[in-house]
Amino acid sequence: MAGLTSRDAILTEYNQQLLNAPKGRSLAQDAVRRLVANKAAVFSIFLLVTILLVVFIAPYFLPWGYSQVDWANIRKPPNFEAGHFMGTDQNGRDMLARTMQGTQMSLVVAGVATLVSVVIGVSYGAIAGYFGGRIDAVMMRFVDIMYALPYILFVIILVVIFGRNPILLFVGIGCLEWLTMARIVRGQTLSLKEREFVEAARASGASPWSIIFRHIVPNLTGPVVIYATLTIPEIIITESFLSYLGLGVQEPQTSLGTLISQGSEVAVALPWMLLGPAVILVAMLIAFTYLGDGLRDALDPKDR
Amino acid sequence: MSENEPILKVRNLSVHFNIPTGGIFGGHAVLKAVKDVSFDLHAGETLGIVGESGCGKSTLSRAIIRLIHATGGESMWMGKDILKMSPKELIALRKDIQMIFQDPLASLNPRMTAAQIIGEPLQIHYPEVSKAERTARVAEMMAKVGLTPEMINKYPHEFSGGQCQRIGIARALITRPKLIVCDEAVSALDVSVQAQVINLLMDLQKEFGVSLLFIAHDIAVVRHIAQRIMVLYFGEVVEIGESEQVVMDPQHDYTKKLIASVPVPDPKEEMRRREVRRKLRREAAAAA
Ligand SMILES: Nc1ncnc2c1ncn2[C@@H]1O[C@H](COP(=O)(O)OP(=O)(O)O)[C@@H](O)[C@H]1O
Ligand SMILES: [Mg+2]
Numbered sequence: 222m223a224g225l226t227s228r229d230a231i232l233t234e235y236n237q238q239l240l241n242a243p244k245g246r247s248l249a250q251d252a253v254r255r256l257v258a259n260k261a262a263v264f265s266i267f268l269l270v271t272i273l274l275v276v277f278i279a280p281y282f283l284p285w286g287y288s289q290v291d292w293a294n295i296r297k298p299p300n301f302e303a304g305h306f307m308g309t310d311q312n313g314r315d316m317l318a319r320t321m322q323g324t325q326m327s328l329v330v331a332g333v334a335t336l337v338s339v340v341i342g343v344s345y346g347a348i349a350g351y352f353g354g355r356i357d358a359v360m361m362r363f364v365d366i367m368y369a370l371p372y373i374l375f376v377i378i379l380v381v382i383f384g385r386n387p388i389l390l391f392v393g394i395g396c397l398e399w400l401t402m403a404r405i406v407r408g409q410t411l412s413l414k415e416r417e418f419v420e421a422a423r424a425s426g427a428s429p430w431s432i433i434f435r436h437i438v439p440n441l442t443g444p445v446v447i448y449a450t451l452t453i454p455e456i457i458i459t460e461s462f463l464s465y466l467g468l469g470v471q472e473p474q475t476s477l478g479t480l481i482s483q484g485s486e487v488a489v490a491l492p493w494m495l496l497g498p499a500v501i502l503v504a505m506l507i508a509f510t511y512l513g514d515g516l517r518d519a520l521d522p523k524d525r
Numbered sequence: 526m527s528e529n530e531p532i533l534k535v536r537n538l539s540v541h542f543n544i545p546t547g548g549i550f551g552g553h554a555v556l557k558a559v560k561d562v563s564f565d566l567h568a569g570e571t572l573g574i575v576g577e578s579g580c581g582k583s584t585l586s587r588a589i590i591r592l593i594h595a596t597g598g599e600s601m602w603m604g605k606d607i608l609k610m611s612p613k614e615l616i617a618l619r620k621d622i623q624m625i626f627q628d629p630l631a632s633l634n635p636r637m638t639a640a641q642i643i644g645e646p647l648q649i650h651y652p653e654v655s656k657a658e659r660t661a662r663v664a665e666m667m668a669k670v671g672l673t674p675e676m677i678n679k680y681p682h683e684f685s686g687g688q689c690q691r692i693g694i695a696r697a698l699i700t701r702p703k704l705i706v707c708d709e710a711v712s713a714l715d716v717s718v719q720a721q722v723i724n725l726l727m728d729l730q731k732e733f734g735v736s737l738l739f740i741a742h743d744i745a746v747v748r749h750i751a752q753r754i755m756v757l758y759f760g761e762v763v764e765i766g767e768s769e770q771v772v773m774d775p776q777h778d779y780t781k782k783l784i785a786s787v788p789v790p791d792p793k794e795e796m797r798r799r800e801v802r803r804k805l806r807r808e809a810a811a812a813a
């Protein structure tokens with residue numbers, strides 16, 4: 222192939238033409254098209270994006286910060302004159318600001334944990350599945366052992382190691398959540414590696430790593446995306462549970478789970494403390510479920 | 526190495542599969558998919574391999590180029606045994622021996638564009654080639670196999686079966702290999718497309734001087750493209766010789782059956798073949 226480089230000038234011109242060649246329709250684009258046709262999924266995306274934007278932007282425009290105490294208004298219902306649109310808690314802190322901060326925290330934590338679990342789970346599962354044999358047996362036995370160990374034990378160990386930093390804690394939780402993802406991905410990889418295009422890559426001399434990350438992983442998008450949308454709400458619930466035990470997010474910061482557990486204790490006397498966070502949590506869980514459903518239909522391999 | 530030396534010499538190649546028979550003691554039966562196969566292939570030559578489905582054609586072709594593990598024998602490529610090559614030599618070999626597959630669509634990664642698919646072997650074996658040059662070579666090769674270069678950014682599912690197979694051929698040719706293994710490369714295509722693809726392969730063979738191992742279950746297809754034909758029956762070579770000779774004067778009963786099973790447009794010839802089929806059946810009944 223040497224010597225051809227002298228043709229670079231002509232090549233560049235030729236390439237320019239090819240760059241203008243019509244773009245193809247990728248499978249991902251097809252899937253997006255099908256997703257957009259699904260009303261429930263589109264509405265879910267709209268709702269989630271709205272929640273996301275509001276909780277990250279609106280706090281800058283609120284009169285009260287989430288940890289600021291208003292001594293004049295403690296345990297008060299919504300009061301527009303004082304700027305407490307959703308009332309205050311027992312410490313005189315603005316519930317709207319706290320709900321937004323809590324939702325932020327829950328989303329960040331769920332996003333980080335899901336991302337970590339996807340990255341580890343996909344790599345691990347694809348490697349085990351592709352190499353197979355003894356490597357697979359050892360790697361998957363390790364997953365089985367991890368499954369068998371009590372989750373809460375790990376969490377306590379993580380808290381001891383990382384202290385009470387919520388982000389690090391949820392990186393740790395992501396490191397536990399990957400187990401199921403690894404199993405799903407391994408199963409998919411076992412069937413993908415028998416496909417002819419993988420054999421074609423081997424026949425072309427592609428290295429195992431390039432086969433795994435160029436040919437197998439991109440074809441896992443469907444199950445991975447679907448599973449990830451199901452993992453996000455799961456982690457939001459896990460976070461609620463851990464915060465309830467006092468292992469998650471710490472005061473004065475808060476999270477949806479913490480807000481709900483505090484609100485439910487005083488639901489009769491101070492209903493505004495429960496209502497806001499509960500509505501947001503339920504809305505997000507439902508939206509993620511419909512989004513997951515829509516993605517499953519859009520990415521359904523039977524449709525290809 | 527002399528001029529007349531074959532580029533590929535396969536000697537006593539065998540492939541056995543262990544089939545687990547279940548049971549807690551891990552018992553297994555041995556399936557001898559390829560038994561003691563030997564043949565030569567010369568530069569620029571096409572050798573056809575025929576045999577019914579399940580007789581070990583795919584297994585043989587993959588064992589020769591070490592895509593699966595051979596149980597015994599040798600596969601000498603230009604004087605060096607492929608089965609004993611180091612990983613490094615093996616990668617270099619992949620540049621010289623390429624493959625075309627049975628299912629045109631399934632053999633292309635659905636997430637890659639035609640440019641990425643055809644350019645991949647180039648990227649593997651010539652990483653120093655710039656992206657611009659690679660694209661240009663891909664476009665050039667697409668034109669050679671009868672695809673318009675404007676289709677370079679399309680994905681496999683946007684092509685027809687015949688076009689997909691052309692992409693497969695372009696991918697196989699882009700590193701200028703010396704041998705291409707075509708495993709049932711036209712069996713999945715419509716008859717009219719089959720002829721086009723075979724003619725394309727023959728033209729490209731003339732242009733590039735590449736040897737072909739052309740595998741099919743249909744002897745009529747193989748006869749058209751191959752100079753010599755090897756007939757495989759339950760993993761064994763039952764007959765090998767010049768195409769015309771094997772087809773016009775088959776020596777082995779199994780070959781006769783294969784030829785008789787091909788429908789032909791000529792009614793007289795068809796009558797004659799039906800007679801052969803009947804005779805073979807009678808003999809088989811008498812033997813049993
Ligand atoms: N990986 C394998 N494990 C066990 N048996 C196999 C395997 N691959 C092929 N076989 C068996 O080997 C025989 C030959 O198969 P194959 O080479 O695919 O035949 P062909 O390509 O001629 O149709 C068949 O009986 C098949 O079931
Ligand atoms: Mg086969």
